[in-house]
Amino acid sequence: MSHTIIELQHVSKRYGDTVVLKDINIEIEQGKFYTLLGPSGSGKTTILRAIAGFLEVSEGDVLFDGQRINDVPANERKVNTVFQDYALFPHMNVFENVAYGLRIQKKPKKAVAQRVESALKMVRLEGYGDREISELSGGQQQRVAIARAIVLEPAVLLLDEPLSALDAKLRKDMQYELRELQQRLGITFLFVTHDQEEALALSDEIFVMNDGEVQQSGTPVDIYDEPINHFVADFIGESNIVAGHMIADYQVEFNGKTFECADAGMRPNEPVEVVLRPEDLDITSTDAGKVQVKVDTQLFRGDYYEIVAYDRLNNEWLIHSTNPAVDGDTVGLTFDAEDIHVMRLNESEEDFDARLESYEGE
Incomplete structure (x- = not known):
């Protein structure tokens, strides 16, 4: 059964008057793939660095297996980091790059060789130990960085x-x-990206961040x-x-009409704001349509046409x-009631979850 391996409790980070993390509370369970997703400057890499021990938080606690690790040095934490630029040593071959941390720990020579060979096999780089880093492709370098970790x-x-560099x-x-x-x-992966499709494809769970806060x-x-709010709905897909x-x-x-939907619990x-995904809209005749729009432009995307249209209120429809x-x-x-998602203005994630539970239990 999974248990919480990392927890951030009321974590904030300030640089002078600039607040980059605002009262972050997250739990990360063992053995899952988590993603911190958000635009540049949203605070996602700051969270990663706080967990790794590369920076001190201004407020709050970082816990590992229930123990506070705020004062534990980075090299003593049971985490390892794969950086954006991989941070490989160009003067060392693949074997020596992967073995570097083990040599720092003064592991026996035989144990180093066995563990490096095992790590390279895990990332499908058997036989690459003698290669120079400059001889590797970007994908191979990334796998060396993972093996080293x-x-x-x-x-x-x-x-x-x-x-990001691939x-x-x-x-x-x-x-x-x-x-x-x-x-x-x-093992637990905590992945940082600004790519929404990447996050959706890889993750068991996602933390969507903006302006130093977890939005959802x-x-x-x-x-x-x-999606809980306008930012999440607009940013994800x-x-x-x-x-x-x-x-x-x-x-x-x-759009001047009343529609059946799947949401409840509001005054x-x-x-409110109403969300309809582009793939949930079907084009039909004007008489059969629930909303009438005038086609403005379209682009062929390979497996579908991306069409931009406008209704009589000048709302843009994709x-x-x-x-x-x-x-x-x-x-x-035309669209189904289940395709309509209603978002309350300025609703917190806690209130959203409580409302969802209240009418799911009906």
Whole structure:
């Protein structure tokens, strides 16, 4: 059974008058793949560095297996870090790079050789020990960095945007390898990225960050299907977000009409924001459509057409369709009640969870 291996309790970090982390409270369980997701400057790498011991927090506690580790030096923490630039030693070959930490620990020569060989095998680099770092591809260098980290047998592996320097195809290939490696090793991965698709593909759980705060946490499906606020809905995937009013439980008004929906627990006539994902919209005739829009532009994306249209209130609608539309045509859009997600204005994650539980139990 999983247990909490890392916990941040009311952690804040300030540099002078600048606050980069604001009262962070997160729990990380053993054996899962977690992602800190957010734009540049959101605080995700600061959290990673606080866990690694590379910086002191201004307030709060960092716990490992229930023990406070604020004052524990970085080299004594049971975590290891894979950096964005890999930080490999160019004057050492692959074997010596991976063996470096073990040699610092003064491990016996035979044990070093066995553990390095095992680590290289785990990342599918058997036989690469004598290669120079300059002879390796970007993906191979990344795997050497991971091998150097896991050879020390950390309980938690911290990964600071390790795929960002790779080209698109190699980056996708390495996503599969990272996920498979984490599941095979069974250790906790905490991964930092600004790439939403990457986070959705890799993670068991995601912490979405912005402006030094955790905006929402949960599984990829939860966060994609049930975004808590405008930032999360806009940042995770693509969304149509329009203003509306909650008429009553399971009834919401937007675009001048009332629609059945799957949300409840709000005040009658409360102002809300309504989210509809582009892939949930189907183009139909104007008479059959629940919303009528005029097609403005479209782009062919390979397996779908990305269509931009506008309704009579000048709301922009993004539609993903397997069939092309005609620029300038007025068409109808249809969708199911379950496709509508209603967001309360300025709702906290705690209030959102409580509301969700209240009507899921009905």
